[in-house]
Amino acid sequence: EVQLVESGGGLVQPGRSxxxxxxxxxxxxxxxxxxxxRQAPGKGLEWVSGISWNSGNIGYADSVxxxxxxxxxxxxxxxxxxxxxxxxxxxxxxxxxxxxHIVATINFDYWGQGTLVTVSS
Amino acid sequence: xxxxxxxxxxxxSPGQSVTISCTGTSSDVGNYNYVSWYQQHPGKAPKLMIxxxxxxxxxxxxxxxxxxxxxxxxxTVSGLQAEDDADYYCSxxxxxxxxxxxxxxxxxxx
Numbered sequence: 001e002v003q004l005v006e007s008g009g010g011l012v013q014p015g016r017s018x019x020x021x022x023x024x025x026x027x028x029x030x031x032x033x034x035x036x037x038r039q040a041p042g043k044g045l046e047w048v049s050g051i052s053w054n055s056g057n058i059g060y061a062d063s064v065x066x067x068x069x070x071x072x073x074x075x076x077x078x079x080x081x082x083x084x085x086x087x088x089x090x091x092x093x094x095x096x097x098x099x100x101h102i103v104a105t106i107n108f109d110y111w112g113q114g115t116l117v118t119v120s121s
Numbered sequence: 122x123x124x125x126x127x128x129x130x131x132x133x134s135p136g137q138s139v140t141i142s143c144t145g146t147s148s149d150v151g152n153y154n155y156v157s158w159y160q161q162h163p164g165k166a167p168k169l170m171i172x173x174x175x176x177x178x179x180x181x182x183x184x185x186x187x188x189x190x191x192x193x194x195x196x197t198v199s200g201l202q203a204e205d206d207a208d209y210y211c212s213x214x215x216x217x218x219x220x221x222x223x224x225x226x227x228x229x230x231x
Contacts, residue, residue, distance in 0.1 A: 035220070037167075044208075044222065044225035045159070045161075045212075045222045045225065046222060047219075047220040050218060050220060057218050058218060059217065059219045060219075095167075104153070104155050104214045106157050106172070106212055106220050107157055107172035107173065107176075107178070108157065108159070108167070109172075109178055111166040111167055111168075113166055114166065
């Protein structure tokens with residue numbers, strides 16, 4: 001059974017940092033691209049970042065470029081999102097999603113339950 | 122990176138068909154056959170309904186179908202059922218390892 005379990009969310013002050021993790025199981029992790037998608041309270045889905053199976057291709061939404069860094073550790077079946085210089089508008093439920101082999105194949109067929117990030121003073 | 126454009130709402134009676142549009146540009150929807158659709162019920166994670174414009178994952182009813190013409194993709198739900206009442210989001214690859222989502226459409230089954 002495929003499982004994606006996010007962790008690391010919480011309440012953080014503006015300007016501070018947070019690191020999200022996603023633990024994957026039930027599939028061959030290093031065969032697939034992985035993505036972070038967020039959803040602000042009461043709002044729609046927003047793609048944040050994606051990383052190919054071998055970390056060779058990485059993309060970011062303009063809203064987070066230069067502040068967020070995606071990475072993965074295939075030996076640990078884990079995906080990460082380092083979030084720096086956090087802003088109030090980054091407040092959202094952050095989902096980890098499994099993609100296809102490359103970033104372009106956006107068949108996000110499995111999602112975690114999300115981890116909530118709240119940026120507030 | 123502009124969000125894809127979806128109508129905020131759509132509705133239909135049980136048994137009817139409804140089509141939800143998703144309009145992008147020649148840089149995303151119009152240039153790639155990597156268009157997906159997701160269904161989201163309140164408090165739940167999104168569920169993949171259509172990928173690569175018109176392919177259905179295993180387990181998704183064939184009442185759900187996808188298509189694309191130019192810069193606009195569409196999701197059609199035929200034979201509406203009560204459980205189809207949900208939010209629907211389209212997404213497209215936009216090149217250079219970038220993905221964009223639509224703003225979402227609230228589908229109401231009357």
